[in-house]
Amino acid sequence: MQSSPLPVADPTRNATRQDTEQATQRPPQKRVEIRWARDDYQAVVHKAQACGLTLSAFIRRATMGRRITTLTDQTAIAELRRLGGLLKHLYPKQAHWTAQEKKRYWAGYEQLLEVVKAIERRL
Structure with missing residues (x-):
């Protein structure tokens, strides 16, 4: 009895959510x-x-x-x-910024994080 060859994974292809979904x-x-x-x-x-x-x-999930x-x-x-990760590295460790500039920086950073959270909640 001859066994069928096992499928070979394509190393150039990244695993997709579909692959993960089928595996679990x-x-x-x-x-x-x-x-x-x-x-x-x-x-x-x-x-x-x-x-x-x-x-x-897609039809199974729907x-x-x-979640789709x-x-x-x-x-x-x-x-x-x-x-957001890159922005965090721009924050100066020394005291060259005024308190107002630091406050504006952190407000922008927090807004960016809120946008990410809002998108994730919508999903």
């Missing part, structure tokens, strides 16, 4: 066919692509009430966190 859940066992109007089908495919999910994964995050939101959160 039971494997799908039932197949469902759905009839779509052409426009509705295209809209759902577009939404799935915007989230970086396959059509099946119907089961699970667009790639744009994920990218925005990551970028805002990166900017």
